[in-house]
Amino acid sequence: MRHFHSTQSTEKFVKKIIGENEINTVLRRLDRLTLDESRATGAQTLEVVYGLVRNRRAIMDGENTVVPCPSFAPEA
Numbered sequence: 001m002r003h004f005h006s007t008q009s010t011e012k013f014v015k016k017i018i019g020e021n022e023i024n025t026v027l028r029r030l031d032r033l034t035l036d037e038s039r040a041t042g043a044q045t046l047e048v049v050y051g052l053v054r055n056r057r058a059i060m061d062g063e064n065t066v067v068p069c070p071s072f073a074p075e076a
Helices: 002-018 020-060
Strands: none
Touching: 002 020
8 A cells, every 4th residue: 555655646746847738748649659650560561561462473473573572672
């Protein structure tokens, strides 16, 4: 019970110093950043899978060239 009380006191102290609105704003930004990172990771994964499917099709069709994956292709 003592730990809960000290945690509660610390939380009140931080909210008093920083301000509860600022804490909520920071938490919302963190949530948005996490969501943006998830979307970027998903997009990169789809890009890699699409490149692999294109390469598989090229190999199955007997083409001698392999299509570079956009994520790993050297920049011009």
